[in-house]
Amino acid sequence: MPPKRITFITGNENKLKEVKMILSTGPSTEKDETPFELVNLPLDLDEIQEIDLEAIAIHKCKQAAQKVDKGNAVFVEDTALRFDAFNGLPGAYIKWFLKSLGLEKIVKMLEPYENKGAQAVTTIAYADENGEFHTFQGITEGIIVDSRGPTDFGWDSIFQPLESGGKTYAEMNKTNKNLISHRGRAFEKFKSHLYNN
Numbered sequence: 001m002p003p004k005r006i007t008f009i010t011g012n013e014n015k016l017k018e019v020k021m022i023l024s025t026g027p028s029t030e031k032d033e034t035p036f037e038l039v040n041l042p043l044d045l046d047e048i049q050e051i052d053l054e055a056i057a058i059h060k061c062k063q064a065a066q067k068v069d070k071g072n073a074v075f076v077e078d079t080a081l082r083f084d085a086f087n088g089l090p091g092a093y094i095k096w097f098l099k100s101l102g103l104e105k106i107v108k109m110l111e112p113y114e115n116k117g118a119q120a121v122t123t124i125a126y127a128d129e130n131g132e133f134h135t136f137q138g139i140t141e142g143i144i145v146d147s148r149g150p151t152d153f154g155w156d157s158i159f160q161p162l163e164s165g166g167k168t169y170a171e172m173n174k175t176n177k178n179l180i181s182h183r184g185r186a187f188e189k190f191k192s193h194l195y196n197n
């Protein structure tokens with residue numbers, strides 16, 4: 001049987017690179033060949049105004065399902081950065097904060113607060129070949145720090161995970177980032193689902 005085709009809709013090349021790398025191997029418990037072929041459609045889908053990250057991802061995935069032929073599996077992911085001091089904001093709005101303010105001002109926003117805690121969250125929404133929706137989420141706890149390391153991917157250089165031995169995401173190599181990242185964790189769950197269904 002030919003491998004199942006799964007379409008990932010994202011307009012973000014850095015994200016795509018990480019996802020390809022993560023999905024190129026089986027879940028940690030298995031060593032099989034990947035039983036699916038990953039296809040990318042680089043579209044920018046609408047993201048609704050919501051605090052509920054699953055609702056945003058599902059809404060995105062419903063549009064995604066309309067971009068592929070019926071009977072084809074498709075998924076999207078949405079990544080949020082939640083500040084403890086702001087009760088979870090910017091959350092899914094981090095993209096617009098980044099665009100308008102840039103890294104330095106985002107770090108400055110937290111200056112008055114002692115609590116620099118933040119959560120990176122990836123929420124995957126998957127529409128399977130029967131049109132059923134599934135969600136998978138991965139969370140990594142960390143702190144917001146002054147920018148260190150390359151600044152080519154989003155807020156990687158200002159997020160220091162608690163488990164990285166003091167490195168920001170940007171200072172880690174991709175293999176190590178994926179092992180503990182919000183995205184790595186979400187896709188580990190997604191992979192288990194794909195391998196078991």
Ligand SMILES: O=P(O)(O)OP(=O)(O)OP(=O)(O)OC[C@H]1O[C@@H](n2cnc3c(O)ncnc32)[C@H](O)[C@@H]1O
Nearest residue numbers: 010011012044077078079094095098153154155156
């Ligand atoms: O087409 P989509 O997949 O939506 O791609 P996007 O770039 O719009 O991505 P999001 O809507 O998920 O917005 C997340 C924002 O956070 C950034 N981002 C996502 N994952 C990241 C990661 O692992 N490290 C640093 N920044 C990240 C990304 O560049 C965006 O500015």
Ligand SMILES: [Mg+2]
Nearest residue numbers: 044045047095
């Ligand atoms: Mg987006």
